[in-house]
Amino acid sequence: MDRKLAAILSADVAGFSRLTALDEESTVRALNLCHSRIAELVREHGGRIFGSAGDGLVAEFPSAVQAVRCSVEIQRRCHRP
Template structure:
């Protein structure tokens, strides 16, 4: 195993030098540049007893659900996130 090959070096070596030109030439990575990465998290929610609550008072249940959804969306935006797949 080649100790200088990028796949065998510790990750800390990459952090300090995002573009290792000699390794690019040696291993055929010419033209490779640093990659922007984005961390993603997915939040999925469920409402316990939604059918029962809707049967008891549909308008109140939908209003409460919309309030919760709105607050969650607000928090997501405050932390530079985005909400997708919204209904209505």
């Protein structure tokens, strides 16, 4: 078994169930757009998505610095006030 150090990022949409109940079509469309942006950002920061379920996903990065930088950028680009 190969071992390696990795930083794990877990992302989830806050209030997804509530938003879906209010407007399912728009919420799913926004979620798909956000997941596309996140996948792009993960790749740009040297990471790899290795799991997803519903509104969440999990990615690994070779360093904590890359994971944090990606997380900050995800918040910046996907946050909807």
